[in-house]
Amino acid sequence: SHPVLELATDGAPGLVLHGGTGSFVAARAPDGSIHYAGGIGWRFGDPGSGYDLGRRAIGRGLLELQGWQPASPVGAAVREHTGLGATADAGSVTRWYYQHAEPNRQVAALAPALLALAGAAEPVATGLVAASAGDLLEIALEVTAKLFPGTPAAGLRAGLSGPILQHPAVQAALRERAPFPLRP
Numbered sequence: 001s002h003p004v005l006e007l008a009t010d011g012a013p014g015l016v017l018h019g020g021t022g023s024f025v026a027a028r029a030p031d032g033s034i035h036y037a038g039g040i041g042w043r044f045g046d047p048g049s050g051y052d053l054g055r056r057a058i059g060r061g062l063l064e065l066q067g068w069q070p071a072s073p074v075g076a077a078v079r080e081h082t083g084l085g086a087t088a089d090a091g092s093v094t095r096w097y098y099q100h101a102e103p104n105r106q107v108a109a110l111a112p113a114l115l116a117l118a119g120a121a122e123p124v125a126t127g128l129v130a131a132s133a134g135d136l137l138e139i140a141l142e143v144t145a146k147l148f149p150g151t152p153a154a155g156l157r158a159g160l161s162g163p164i165l166q167h168p169a170v171q172a173a174l175r176e177r178a179p180f181p182l183r184p
Contacts, residue, residue: 008159047135
């Protein structure tokens, strides 16, 4: 976290949001102290990470397969990823993810497909990606409120790091909501 914080802020007060295999927010307060938020891992919440994107895709895909949500390319990608075929139902897809020898890897492996769909402006994928990145942004906003009270948001140095947050669809979703300028 320290190297990406340095790159994002040029050593000045500010913060960086990182999303890749894992996610976190790192910040340097005006007094020079370094702070870290998030980064608590897939089991407890890791918004903006590959695992979180995959988890959200699978959740949506399973609801589609159960008939509770309209079919979308996200649901098709979730089913396709299992290799079970076009007739696989919610139960068989669920079992595949739970019984796989490397379930965490399989969940995270859906992130590129979800990002590709979001990059093609597919609305369900775009919403899932925006929700995941938005949850990471919420952590960054809490950090900002505590470390930079009274600092105009427009003047705060804020960077984006990691392959997920470098994706154009993710950057667009974050820029819509961020009160500060975000610099890749």
